[in-house]
Amino acid sequence: MKILITGATGLVGSALSDLCRTDGIHVNYLTTSKKKIRSEKNLQGFYWNPKEDYLDEESMADVEVIVHLAGATIAQRWTPENKEAIFDSRIKTARMLFSTLSRKRKENEPKTVMHYISASAIGGYPSSLTKLYNETYPEYATGFLGEIVEEWEKSATEFQRLDIITTCVRTGIILDKEDGALPKIMKPITYGAGAPLGSGKQWQSWIHTEDMAGIYHYIIKNRLSGIYNAVAPYPVTNMEMTEVLAAQLDKPLLLPKVPKFALKLVLGDMAAIVLESQKVSAKKIREEGYLFKYKKIDQAIKDILDI
Template structure:
């Protein structure tokens, strides 16, 4: 199969490209600046979201579109301006993909659009699956609702549409884990807030594998939770991280300090949900790293 990827130079995009190439697929990377990129037999760069670009003319043989584009929610405080940038970046990329697919005489088989588990309500006791109701308030839930609504426009074109709701993605160099690990490396790791908040995490290798799995399995559509089958409370995950790094888990960072440092963005750390990947497990997807200790050991060894 040939897959067109928006956001292919990001954390998830790079892992996904490697996964697809290893498994015999071809990749087209949508980019604003293809001039300095070198095309190969299995990777091609196509200009988009730039003046004068007409990517639809070069995408007629694509079987799958995978949209990972969008401003990071983790970089900087959530000012009103920053929030608008986060939402606008997701809307613009998704609308452009829908426009491209509308123009194609032969429609792709599937659109896989990135999303997030932030759409589920915050809870220390409940468990959420793809069948669970989503939250009605909060910036993350609002962003997910808007984003998924845009992606669902592909369904009116007869295109299978899946929304990959990412949990906290763990990798060594990018994502949330380097910042989580830094206090431990400085012998200052420990409980954040109550420590009882859930973290529904997933190893970057399983993210890439799950996206390929969704692409290859035409029976999967709608929301798909990309989380490991064993979420952990943050206190337990922190202890596991300390063990793997051979560092103590002993300090406590009060919630008020986190809120003062991060503002509204602190909800990512101080609030959480226990989210299970019911749809992936129902379709027999095999996780390489279903448990936190083995996931962290793989990353740091």
């Protein structure tokens, strides 16, 4: 099998690429940096430049599955320019992939792509301290995150018009030692300045990097379609996550909770990332047969910190 990954040099993409290659799956990947183009066993890089609407179409040769993981980080100030970059890096690039495949079909090129898998985010669910969300919940959150997720998922369902199986993977907070949210969460705790954020009662549905890559790999191998939450089975509150990290790092929590107004002052609208609450169910992917390696937060943190 040959697959094409966008965002393959990112946190999830690199882990998924390694997992697929170990399984004998050939990985093509698209990169906006020519310096990151590599050619190795079961791995071939190709250049694309979405700003100039350029894509090396050789990247799609004999590809059966496209995994679209590209996206500018949402952990940046939500200025108008950054909002545009966050949107374009997800939705505009998806539309670019669709238009390329659509044109190939019109030119009667052989159909090889059978499955399109798109990253998404649990930030599409409304903030709630009480609800447990599953994939059937009918509404998107209001605000920027909800808008992004809604358009992201709409861009994925477009591929159904080409008789391609489509899947959206709603990702939780990805825990990794070197990248993602965890190093930022750990930093103040490491210096003895850790504290819960806001009320500390907001739910944080998390997932270990290995399970994140594992879910994508499982979806590829089993041709799963539809929407799937990619979160560990046991979400925690911000307070619980902070306490687990402090205990694992053997650091005290001396400071009071960081108030909402202070976070909004420092982060602006982006404070929604840490203040909103989504308690999200992993039941659907588990019922499909995926076995989580890291189910509980203390188990995941121990592995990540190599304790």
